[in-house]
Structure formats: C-alpha cells, structure tokens
Amino acid sequence: MSETAIVTLVGRPNAGKSSLFNAVTGSHAKVGNFPGVTVDVLEAQVTVSEHETLRFVDLPGVYTIEGEADPESDEGHARRFLDDLSKHQTPAVITQVLDCTQLALGLRLTLELRRRGLPLVVLATQHDALVAQGFELDAAALGEALGVRVVATSARDANVKARVLEATSEAARLKTAPPSGALDVTAIANRVLRPRVDAKQAFARVRARTERLDGVLLHPLLGPVIFLALMTALFAAVFFIAEPVTGLIDVFNQALAARIEALLGTGLLSSLLVDGVLGGAGTVLAFLPQIVILTVALELIDASGYLARGTFLVDRLLRFAGLGGRSFVPLLSAHACAVPAISASRIIRDPGQRLRTILVLPLMTCSARIPTFGLLIATFFAARSVWFRGGLFVALYFSGLGLGLIASLVLGRTVKRTSQPRPLVLEMPPYRVPQLSVVARVGWRAATRFVRDVGSVILVASVVLWALLTVPGPTAGTPPPDATPRVVAMHNSLAASVGRLLEPVTAPTGFDWRLNVGLIGSVGARELMVGTMGVIFGIEDAGDDSAPLAERLREAKRADGATAYSAATALALMAFFVIACQCMSTLAAVRRETRSWRWPIFLFAYTYGAAWILSVVVFQVARAAGL
Amino acid sequence: MQTATPEASEDTAPTAHPGALQLRRAERSVESRLCCLLDEWSEAALQATAVTSLEALPLHAPATIAALKLSDREATWLRAVGLTEGCLVTVLRKAPLSGPLHVRVDQHTELAIDRELALHVEVTPAAGAAS
C-alpha cells in the first residue's frame, strides 16, 4: 500500500472526536466539552504498519451535512472539507464519531454520511458512559443494520488505538461504498441498545447527578451569583496565587544580573545581557505562572461542562449587547488569548453576531496584559492592602468585559451586516470530571508556548529596543545632571527621540517619552511594554545596587527632577492597556477570519482612539482626585 | 386569535342621528370584547390537550413536538440538532428576564433554546401529564 488514505473524523459537536483523535494519534488536539471547540482542521499521520500510514483529520462538529450552511461557520468549514474530499482522487475514509449515549441522533448523521458514497466506519464512542447509564451497544447488530463497520469503544479504553486503526485501515483497503437507502433510526437504536437488569436505576443515578448540579448552578438567583463569583475567583486566583511566584522569579533574575555584572563589569556587553536580555525578556518571563493558571482554569470550565451553563446564564445579557450566547465561548477564551478566540468565533452561526464578537474580543483582558497590570499595581499601589491590589486587578478584567459589551452595543448600531439574528440553540452536555492528563497537557502547552515566545520574539525585540536606546538619534534629550554616560546616551538615542516626538500627544495622559517608547514597542505585542520598561530603567539604574523594577519606576524622575509617575499615570496606562489592540497576531487573525483589511484596520483605529480618550479621562480625573 | 368584524363596514351608511350612532358603536365594542374574552377563556380551557407553543408549556410537563413554524433553513437545522416533530420535550427551566429555555428532548439530549425561537415550536401536551 503506497498511498496514504485520509481518515476524516466527522461527528456532532461533543461526540468525542477530539478525544479519539488524541487517543489514536497521540498528538494533542484541544479537547473540550463544548460544541465546536475544534475550530481549525487538525491532522496527524499515524503509522499502521511498515507499509501503511493513515492521515487522521479532526473536523469541527456538524449536526448535518445536508441543507444550507454559512460558509464561514464551523459547519461550513467542515462541509467544505468533505466536499473537497469527494472531489479528489486520494483514497479517503469517513469515520463517524458517534456518541453512544445519543445513538438515535448520531444515526441521522450516519444516514447522511452513507449518501456521500465514501467508505464509512462508525466509531461508537463514550461506550463507558453508556455502560454507566445501564446499557450496552450491540455493535455487530448495528453494523449489520447500517451496512457499515461499527466499533464500540471509548477514548479512555486501553486498546482504543489498535481497534480504530484496524477498522479504518480495513475500510481504506476495501474501499467499499456503504449502502444508501433510508432507515428508521429510532427503531434501530431501540433494537441495538441492550439494557442491563438495573438499567433504570443506573440511568436515573447518572441523570440525577447532572440534575442536582443544574438545580444549583442554573438556579435563577443562585446561578448568576455563582457565575459571577466563579469569574471573580478565577481572575483573583491569577493575582493571588501568582504574585509570590512572580516575586520569586524576579529575585532569581536579580541574582543572575548581579552575577553577570560581577563577571563582566558594567561595559556594553554586560548592559546588553543584564538590561536587554534579563531586563526585557526576563521580566516578562516572571509572569509565566499567571498565564498557566488562567489557561488551566479555562480548560477546567470547558471540560467540566460548565461552559454551556455559563452560556445559558449570560445569553440574555449578551443578546442585549447585540451578541449572543454563542459569543460567550470565544469571549471567555479570549481571556487567555484573542487569537484562538477569533477562530473559535466560528461556532457563532449568525454572520453579524460573529463579526461584532470578533471586533470586541480584543477588549477582553488577555494574558499578555497581565505583566503590565501586575507591574503597575505592584509598583504604584504597593502601600495599599493586598485586597485592594487584588480588587483592582479583578476590576480591570471586568472593565474589559464591560467595555466590550458597550463597544458591541455601539457597533450593533453602526456596523451593519446584521441579518435576521439567529437565536440560540445549544446542547447542554452532562457534567463530566475533566481528564487530569488532558488538563495537565493544556497547562504544559501554555507554559511552553509562553516560554518559547519570550525566548524568541520578545527576546529579539528586547535586544532591538536596547540597541535603539543606545544608537544616537536626531534630537538631544535632557538627562539628569548627575547621569552616567550610558544614561546620557540613552536620553540622546533614536528611541528616545521618537518617544519625545509623541510627547505632545501623550501629555494629557501623563505619559513621558519613556512610556511612549514602551507603547511603540508594544504595538506589536503587549508584553513588550514591561520588557521595554525593564530595559529603560535597567539602564538608568545601572551601577547602583540593582533595585527591583517597581522601585526604579516609582523613583523615576523627570528632566526637572520631579517624580515622573504617580498612581494617576499608572491608572491611565492601565486604561490604555484595557482597550488598545496592541497585538499584531490578533490583527492578522481578524484579517484571516473576515477576509478583508477593512476590519483589522478599523479594529486598530477604534481601539487606539478609544484607549487614548479613556486614558486622558482617567489621568485627569485621577490627578484631580489627588492620586 | 380572531377578533369580531371591524367597525368600519356598516357605520358608513347614512342612518339616524350621531347620538344613536355612537350608542351603536359602544354596544358593538362591548360585544366584540366579550367575544374576545370568550375566545381566550375557551382556549385556556382547551390548553391541556390542544396545540400550544414550547414557550407557553408549563415546566416539567411533557409534550410532543407537533410542528416547527420556522423558515425551512432554521427548521432543517433544528431537526438536525434533535428537535424533530414527534419528539418528546420537557421544559426543565427558564432563564430569568426572558432568557433561554432549558429543554430535555427524548431522554438523552438537553438543549438551551432561545425563547423567541421556542414561540415558534408547536407542541401537544402529553395526555395525563403530571404538572
């Protein structure tokens, strides 16, 4: 066998496609407990034997592959893939992943798939859940009724990989088209599901658990309160758990800096390493724990089944803002990162709602903002209680959410493309205990990705910034009188010249040229703000015994010797970061998803404009209040 | 619900003086309102067995889906998701402030359904339904 057959996993959302895909390919597609978590087509090669490999593809969930579908939605993407499959010459096997506990529903899709005429295998998964409900599936009888091979399995079975590979490679070899006649799926389902003696009690027990939980979590009063409390706890946890760890990493950085300076003196090379690399990238790295905590928490919400409950609870509010319940998934996941959230917006079936969701997603407080918020709060509110600082941190999250809703309201009035709105229909899966290994893997992946980013993009950018803060620029600055030659050079540097050029614009927000350099640096990625601060104040502070960045920021002076920044500046800068879409990857994702330059440019312009206005307001009000 | 005939039909005829005309109008409006009330009352009485919308269905009262009064496209999609004519449905709860309904369909599936949409799903309450 020379040609590699394509094995496409097709099934309803939440049927267990991604779990099977993971189990079979060993690669780690994201596993979620929510319709449509698979947003991009994932694929992996699997070696069956010396002569045979199969290409497994995990498609987004579909309820039907006939009838109309919006081409930009999940269903549209999946269908396009299937259409292409029928057109091409490559051998292909369609593998339906069917949730045993919803047999009759899944079988309707089987009938549609049979009509495609491609070799078909049915993987009846979640058999363990069916057994827990007191039933067993007679796979042979089902296979006979359907005229296709049926494998009853579960993603958590030890031998799942071997059985799936055996069945799919057989189908790829035989290439037999399935029969395509009509069948009574309900009758078939009733016939092949064999109840155990205690089926009634078992089923009632399983259902009672979900019902009890729903009774509390969806309670008209308690439900929303728990929901709000959960969100608050999540954001607060990011702050409270991570603060000490971040402090530890910071201490480590400083020790390393002292070592380097002891070894290399205070020359240019030492400045490059200490200020550029450690001050820039190292400072950002200290925020690793927050990002991992956030990602793991979001994964738990997703895999436990609570995500659909959250959708149920917030649908009304989101609809009022011109979004819909389905927007909740991308909005929540945008708190980790907006880029995957933009792809996740494909689960929104309404084009107008989808566009508005994409345009407000970048206002959600993504993890790249955490370093800036963390640094500013630690620096300018150090005297306040830890509760005040944590509260401020949580408030920033909620202001992002609130501003997102307001933006959506405004966009709903101005941005057209609103067709007949599609009302919410969403499956509420049973509650499940998340698989620890999957959650751990998600956390690990978030950590490695962050470290990789810091080690590549942010490291390079920090070094470039350090260089731009070293080469002389066209205008001379006004360094403090007692400045060392290195600090004088920085004040006269190219970056400083550009930063000063912006000072008239940023004067009402309280930002001086140093913060402006940070803002320019962070146009590409937000993390660079903290990196830039690390570099600039690292240079200013060189020579002294290295104080923490927070202390250096607090004691920064203006040219006239006055203190440069106050709590008002910090609040204004945080307001700027709440709104501005400082992220090239996000803009690129919006471009990809909307297939036009118009929306990313619009997004950039509106968020920067609004960010400037809000930070002016915040700065002026805060200063008037004496902060 | 049908209302009585509109007033405009006969009143245009040139009869009697204005006072009589007014009286007749008042009479007729009372009459039509009574009709309306009667209509409503009888409908309410019938409700236990007649077709109603999923939205109006009391909580935990099982019913069978009779028809989906929706555009073809939307109806096709709903059927694919699992809301088909003949399915047994139970409303488990309603989100406050006219938020979505939490509905169980045929034992194995639970859906959140927009209330506006539920207005267009016609159901027949199951006979002998416990309330």
Ligand SMILES: Nc1nc2c(ncn2[C@@H]2O[C@H](COP(=O)(O)OP(=O)(O)O)[C@@H](O)[C@H]2O)c(=O)[nH]1
């Ligand atoms: N008990 C059990 N749960 C499963 C099985 N396969 C998937 N799940 C759970 O079902 C949910 C949805 O699975 P996922 O693979 O994301 O479904 P997809 O939407 O089809 O990709 C997750 O919470 C899984 O943990 C299985 O074989 N047994």
Ligand SMILES: [Mg+2]
């Ligand atoms: Mg999936």
